[in-house]
Amino acid sequence: MDGHAPHGSNYRYVARKRRTKEDKRFITGRGRYVADVSVPGMKHVAVIASPHAAARIAAIRTAKALAVPGVVAVVTGADIVAATNPMQHGLDIPGVRWYALAVDRARYAGEWVAAVVADSRYVAEDAAELIEVDYEPLPFVIDPEAAFQPGSPPVHPDHKSNVLFQRRFVYGDVDGDFRRADHTLSFRVRWGRSSTVPIETFGVLARWDEGRDVLDVWASIQMPKFHDQLAGCLRLGGNNVRVHYDVDVGGSYGTKRGIAHSVLVGFLARKLRTPVRFIEDRLEYMAGGGAHGPDRIFDMEVAFNRDGRVLSHRMRALDDVGCYPGRSPLQLGKPIGAIVGPYKIGSCAYEAISVTTNKTSQVAVRGFGQAPTNVAIETAMDRVAGFLGIDRLEVRRRNFIAKGEFPYLIPSGTTYDSGDYPTVLDKTVALSRWPELLAKRDALRAEGRLAGIGIATCLEPSGGNSAFEPLFNPLNDTTTWMESCQIKIDLGGTITAIIATSTSGQGHETLVATVIGEELERDPDTIRVVHSDSLGAFPSNSPVGSRMAIMLGGAASGAARQIRASLTRIAAHNFNVPEDRLEYESGAITNRNNTAQKLAWDDLVRIAHRKYHLMPPGSEPGLQATYCWEVPTGGKMPTPDGRVQMYPCFSFEAHVPLVAIDPASGKVDILAYFVGHDCGTVISPDIVRGITCGGIAHGIGAALYEKFEYDANGQLLAGTFADYLMPSAHEVPAIAVTEHCTPSPHTPMGQKGSGEAGYLGAPAAIASAVNDALAPLGLAITTLPMRLKDIEALLAAKSGPKP
Amino acid sequence: MTDRRDIRLTINGRVHAACAAPRMTLVDFIRDELGLTGTHIGCEHGVCGACSVIFDGKPIRSCLMFAVQADGHAITTVEGLEGADGTLSPLQDSFWEAHAMQCGYCTPGMLIAAHALLAENLDPTEDDIREAISGNLCRCTGYQQIVEAVVHAARRRKGG
Amino acid sequence: MKAAPFDYVRVTTVAEVCRALDGAGGEGKIIAGGQTLVPMMAMRLARPTLLVDINDVSELQGIAATGGALKVKACTRQAAALASPLVAATLPLLARAMRWVGHGQTRNRGTVGGSIAHADPSAEIPLVAVTLGATIEARRSASARLIEADAFFEGPMMTALAADECLTEVRFPVWPEAHVGSGFEEVSARRGDFAIVAAAAQVALAPDGRCTRVAVGIGGAGGRAVNCAPAAGSLFGTRLDDATIDAAAGRIAALIEPQDDIHATADYRRRAAAALAARALRSARADAATKAAA
Ligand code: FES
Ligand code: FES
DSSP: OOSOOOOSSOOSSTTSOOOOSTHHHHHTTOOOBGGGOOOTTOEEEEEEEOSSSSEEEEEEEOHHHHTSTTEEEEEEHHHHHHHOOOOOOSSOOTTOOOOSSOOSEEOSTTOEEEEEEESSHHHHHHHHTTOEEEEEEOOOOOOHHHHHSTTSOOSSGGGOSSEEEEEEEEESOHHHHHHHSSEEEEEEEEEOSOOOOOSSOOEEEEEEETTTTEEEEEEOOOOTTHHHHHHHHTTOOGGGEEEETTSBOSOOTTOOOOHHHHHHHHHHHHHHTSOEEEEOOHHHHHHHSOOBOOOEEEEEEEEEOTTSOEEEEEEEEEEEOOSOOTTGGGGGTGGGGGTTTTBOOOEEEEEEEEEOOSSOOBOOOTTTTHHHHHHHHHHHHHHHHHHHTOOHHHHHHHHBOOGGGOSEEOTTSOEEOOOOHHHHHHHHHHHTTHHHHHHHHHHHHHTTOEEEEOOEEEEEEESOOOTHHHHHOTTOOOOOOOEEEEEEEOTTOOEEEEESSOOSSSOHHHHHHHHHHHHHTOOGGGOEEEEOBTTTOOOOOOSOTTOIIIIIHHHHHHHHHHHHHHHHHHHHHHHTSOGGGEEEETTEEEETTEEEEEEOHHHHHHHHHHOGGGSOTTOOSSOEEEEEEOOTTOSOOOOTTOOOOOOSEEEEEEEEEEEEEOTTTOOEEEEEEEEEEEOBSOSOHHHHHHHHHHHHHHHHIIIIIOOOOBOTTSOBSOOSTTTSOOOOTTTSOOEEEEEEOOOOTTSTTSBOOOTTTTTTTHHHHHHHHHHHHHGGGTOOOOBSSOOHHHHHHHHHHHHOSOO | OOSOEEEEEEETTEEEEEEEOTTOBHHHIIIIISOOTTSOOSOSSSSSOTTEEEETTEEEEGGGSBGGGGTTOEEEOGGGSSOTTOOOOHHHHHHHHTTOOSSOSSHHHHHHHHHHHHHHOSSOOHHHHHHHHTTSOOSSSTTHHHHHHHHHHHHHHHTO | OOOOOOEEEEOSSHHHHHHHHHTTTTOEEEESSOTTHHHHHHTTSOOOSEEEEOTTOGGGOOEEEETTEEEEETTOBHHHHHHOHHHHHHOHHHHHHHTTSSOHHHHTTOBHHHHHHHTOTTOHHHHHHHHHTOEEEEEETTEEEEEEHHHHEEETTEESOOTTOEEEEEEEEOOOOSEEEEEEEEEOSSTTSOOSEEEEEEEEEOTTSOEEEEEEEEESSSSSOEEOHHHHGGGTTSOOOHHHHHHHHHHHHHHOOOOOOSSOOHHHHHHHHHHHHHHHHHHHHHHHHHHHHO
16 A cells, blocks of 8 residues: 555544445335345245254155145255365365265254255245155264264264364463463363354345356355355356345354355256245254354463463364364464464464364354454453452553554564554543442442453454465465455546445445545545446455455555546646645645646546546546555465464454342343443444444353254254344443544554454453452353353352252 | 235335235235335244334234234334335434444334334333333344434434 | 245134134134244244134223133233233232233233243243132133133143133132232343243232232243242241241242253252242232332
């Protein structure tokens, strides 16, 4: 990026309260989600799922289903395997073959075994009930620690072991630091199987355009390189697939990656030569949709001195990715870029183990593995404080990287761009009125309730790069994760920007319009932002890894600056003066030395479009620009010992919740919640605050309520919204946010990412608060979610039966 | 008798005569037969509230009714909240002003729940608001800006 | 999640309800609010071949207090019961319990009779019916009968109603004593969810503060709500001091037979039942005492 705009608050549009561009269509019921798209002749899909955790599929009889009036087709894994390529994984694991429908063997309860296509979803469900499958149950494995053991029933027999990935990274003199430390302690943290669970399930509609040889796809998708992957699986050229990215996505937070659904529907649309739509229903989503999140066991050892300074840690993370890993093992890789949190921990060892089990698959979830890791790191800080009897805030302050120490290289090879952790923590503590908060907690305790204050100070690595790919997969040497933006100014002078992905609530249209408006000094409300289809799009890696403010914002800045440069060249040519004599103001350009020489925006635009004789010789006619931006700090391969620059920018958040627990029921009430947040320059304050609060709510769910629980037979127990419990407006308290701004040196406006804000610290903060409440009883809980039954069981075991 | 039935219902002030099989849910009918896709589906088992509509003046979940049951009744969907000339209702405008949404998927249901609250409570407290929207799940916002939007709308109505 | 096909008939009298059910060969189901039935149908866990819609049956609407009972017609909306001054005045326990029933939107459709007929073991209204010993009126074509709540609820989602019977009315006894107080306590994972455990209690106090009558019930902790009268006997004649209540609560917990599920273990439920029963009794005592003082 050439030239940085000045940081600070002298922006016209950036960082100012402005209405969001997307909202108007949503408040009027005019959003256009995939289930709202309908094309003539469209048929509907329902799937049937394996009831067994593992079984050989001996026979599938479809005649009865096919006889139902309105049924068009029934397909099984055999049809899929004949016509599609297996879907991709992030690792090189040829023994794990993944298709849209089970092939010969079902590997988890809920796996799709056959699909019905019919005139309506109602009829499709009628027919699905009539498909007869002969299953021969096979041994299975549900517990990740059991799966890690040699000899456990193989989920994918061709892969031999259930271990998909295992590597121990050693960064620095870990053993030496442990020897030198005054103290060490160790503990285990368990992160339960939860996910983002958007209110909209996944859906996809495909139509094969016979006359053009194009597969049109509308999908509720948030996925890097979706169209490329889909084309590959369907054995089509990339330019035979047109994904329409102008579909509104009803929430994703990482997980809307229905590649299996899309391959199935794409295959059906071509085979049947009719448009086919599959809107997953909630039961299909929960059990079979492959959208579960990390399910991790952390074993932590921490080495620290008597002053509370942490010297080193050893972290072992065992993650259960379920049946088909896709990119999920890479979620163990991303946290390497913030493996010591915001702390000056000089060395560390990290063992990442990914196992497969007979459960539905894991997918990328908000934070890409960082939220669970942050729980482990923050638990360590609380434990150190508890061990030494030092205040938990003080322990953090003693370990924080100081403001003056940036850029700061952590042991794993990533350099943090900027930050001011002590100040953000201080602002949060001030916001919470700390002395009053303590008094409130103590008053609750005096009433006989359990009460606790949580503290978590966590990083949000942002700017989504793919450095974990080459780190975890030697066959993968991807080192770019670019994002593009195109801008065109039409003859009438209005600005249209073209972006290459769908939006699922992050407000990309507002972001791009605001940034371009700022760069060109034009009112963002007049700027249109279009989500291109994949054929018209320039390269994108989609909104993952908190990257859009940085990457899409950066690309928009880059394109806008090109436009501004073109305008400047035109004016310089017409005024016959050097460019540095020109003054740009709201789209008009004046000769500073002769203010009578002025070209208004409309004049400049008309010259570009109509008056080539007034253009500098050799210039491109029209007024358009394309900018494709590489992730700042990107482009590098990891070192052989696993050091790598993971993401470019590091946002920071400090959380302080107050909770009370009813000792009789174990129920946790969150009475107050304070958060301080620093994501550099905030482009759209409402959007950033909204995402932060939403991330906290999501984190509260992961900490207290949500779990895709399986029984010992591999049956999903939380398959409906009555069992998978997402917090409502009652469970989520009012949240007070204070923003701080430490600009990033890597971005045009100093912005950092915020898409995962809140979620990266809330689970750790709630765990800290619950443990603070339990501490007076000498109890601790380190398994998330901390459901009321879990907390009550601890209390009951301690006190014996209650009256 | 499982055949389609003729039904007549008033939606957003307009009478619709249509046909529906008894098993078609009201939400499917509103969306697929009438093309009013502002009402959403999140669970189809009565938990998320994305399908909320106003039925004879009260908010209900339209995935928990069959369309034939609505024969002869009056329904308001999100599309009916704005004025005939497209003017946003104060509540809608407050949702926009407060950015009370992200993905917008729960938004129609939230608007319906909040609209019903304001219809019967002139001066709701924050607790009243949370209670009124507690049957509507939002995964994006953490509810904070939704609550603020409803407070704002109530205040605007009072002229404050 | 689409229901299997069915026939649908909307009727306006109880006689028509009975006739329709009669003709359905045991496969007919009444639909009132549909808040429990429709999800079950969507998951195809219930697949009636005929739905008899009673929402237009005016004789099934309404609340009246006569003959020492609060009579709630089956198709009365839960929201109407919650808002009813008559319920608040004569049967505060029901009013308290109603607040825990679902959410505003489900209460706007859900009916009192529907909740009784579905017999969810964690539902609040059946708990109140069992605790107070309500009587349930059911009609079939040629006959009507009254069923005691205790006999009515047979197990999870199972009742004494025959397939061709229509539940018409629930009669909750209204205690004539001067100083009656009630308490309702519930723990659910989120507010508005079905109870993991719920406790209902109602007491009458003599002017001297002694307990002359008591009813306690536990919901959510077994296949059906449990009337805990056998464990509450020791409360008669006492002043319901904390120790007495706690002792009774312990016996109440011993009376129930809870089981494990995803939300809680049997042990959890037993302990929570004791704690909630004690709390419900204490609030009932306090409530009755306020009335005595007033
Ligand atoms: S779709 Fe109706 S409540 Fe979820
Ligand atoms: S705005 Fe996305 S679910 Fe509420």
